[in-house]
Amino acid sequence: MLVANPRAVRAPYPAELKSLMSIERAQESRLWLSPWPELARGATPLYELPDLAAKLNVARISVKDESVRSPLGSFKALGAPIALVRQVLRLHPDLDPAALLTGRHAEMLKDYTVISATDGNHGRGLAAAARSVGCRCVIVLHANVSLEREQAIAVHGARIVRIAGNYDESVEEAARLAAAHGWQVVSDTSYDGYEDIPRDVMQGYATIAAEIVEQTGAVANEAGAFTHVFLQGGVGGLAAGLASYLWEHHGAQRPCFIVVEPRQADCLFQSALQGRAAKATGSVDSVMAGLACGETSPLAWRFLQPGIDAFMTIEDGAAVQAMRVLAAGSGRDIPIVAGESGVAGLAGLLALRRDAAWSQQVGLDECSRVLLISTEGATAPAVYEELVGEPADAVLKRQAAWLAR
CATH class of the missing domain: 3.40.50.1100 (Rossmann fold)
Structure with a gap:
């Protein structure tokens, strides 16, 4: 399912949002996190997938691989x-x-x-x-x-x-x-009277966006390397943290943001329909364990309501398919270990490119340059092997061989 967000705006980053989360505060967080031994010393890789881009008839697909952010295996090491x-x-x-x-x-x-x-x-x-x-x-x-x-x-x-x-x-x-x-x-979701800590968690995630800006040489207040950015759902924290940073950096020239979540954990999709932070309508039980959340974070929604252009839901099977696509790689596409929640963005992109009307609705075409965030690796190795059909170590071995060519 896909719904365009009628409340999304194309304007400079609002001052009221900047008072809550800002590039300045994100850079401070990066500095304070940098000595932590559990974090990688450099930026996580930004991989290009030219074969997949050609198959889906888009100009570019890039994947930010957060599996190597930390021995913890996911972007959550930043929040x-x-x-x-x-x-x-x-x-x-x-x-x-x-x-x-x-x-x-x-x-x-x-x-x-x-x-x-x-x-x-x-x-x-x-x-x-x-x-x-x-x-x-x-x-x-x-x-x-x-x-x-x-x-x-x-x-x-x-x-x-x-x-x-x-x-x-x-x-x-x-x-x-x-x-x-x-x-x-210390939670990543807000509720009445509890916003400071969830804001800090979201602000930590902005490190990912800061690295993307640096890796692509993006210029402030100008259109950047990507026309479309796909972001995972959950309670909305990751999407708010990244979208707010990129919105502030690019201003009115920001990319199109699309949030993807499980069909049975559709709290952000329902929020878009209702125009307020809402609850999911399904069972919430999903193979995408990190996105199996039933209630939207009200604080995150303050950023998502004006900043996200479309919300979509996917089936569990679509996530499994996307895991296998990234694991397989190709002649020009590096094999990537991406966990079941980490592939939601790719699953959403695959669904959009199968539906011409949906692609048109979000302006996705042969000129589009797409950014995906692979938010986790095989954080549950046995689950990964069961879903992909091979262990993560085998994929990493093929990745190493691809890089050594």
């Missing part, structure tokens, strides 16, 4: 850590922010506890950051989070709490536990 740093600074403003993630103030913070609900990657990022900072961490997991993802979080020393419900119920349980024990919620 929770900077949110934790900023929250500690609210309590102790005299501390050196760049020193927090290196553990210099661990003794002071040993009795401080943070908590969050997660589908996997956010909790893994928060657990790793808490261990580095020196504080305690509790992670609430819902019934559909795999044991493999639970173990990947627990290895960082977090205490795991399991509930029987879905993601949104795990968010409620995390808030209840925090209130009962005096713990601090």
Whole structure:
């Protein structure tokens, strides 16, 4: 399903949004994150896929590969850590922010506890950051989070709490536990009276956009390398973080932004239809575990309502197909390991190019230059192997051979 957003605007980045998230604040976050040992020292790769572009009859397809951002395997390594740093600074403003993630103030913070609900990657990022900072961490997991993802979080020393419900119920349980024990919620979704930390999480994601600007030589207030940018849905945090940065940089010449989410977790699609932050209409259970969210973040929606041009939903099978397309590679296209949530943008692009009316609706044609964000690698290796039909290590071996040619 596709819906054009009638509330999207082509204008300079609004001052009221800039007061919440800005390029200046994003660059500050990059600086504070840079000493963290869990992050790669350089920018993640921006790969070109000329064979796929030719097959889909577009001028260019580029993929930003976030699987190598961190040993944690996803872009979430940019959000929770900077949110934790900023929250500690609210309590102790005299501390050196760049020193927090290196553990210099661990003794002071040993009795401080943070908590969050997660589908996997956010909790893994928060657990790793808490261990580095020196504080305690509790992670609430819902019934559909795999044991493999639970173990990947627990290895960082977090205490795991399991509930029987879905993601949104795990968010409620995390808030209840925090209130009962005096713990601090560090979540990527906002709710009434809770916006500062989700904003910090979203601002951390803007590092991806900053690198794209640098990698493509984009000039401020001019059209950039890409006409269309596909972004994952979820609660809206990633889309808001990247779209806000690129909107501020390009101004009225910003690219067309398209947000993609699972059909059964269509909270952003429903928000576009209703003109307000809304809930999903489906079961929320999706193979795209990181996007299986039932409620739109109201804070993220403040950026998405004026900044996103179209919203679409995809079936789980489309995501699996997209995983296999990236894994296969070709003569000119590098094989890429992309997890089930990481391929939503490509799945959306494939769906659009199969439908001439949809392509026309978003201005997608043979001259279009498309940017995709592969937000995660094989963060659940067994799930990846089951869906793709080969282990991630085999794909990485073929990738290494492709690069060595």
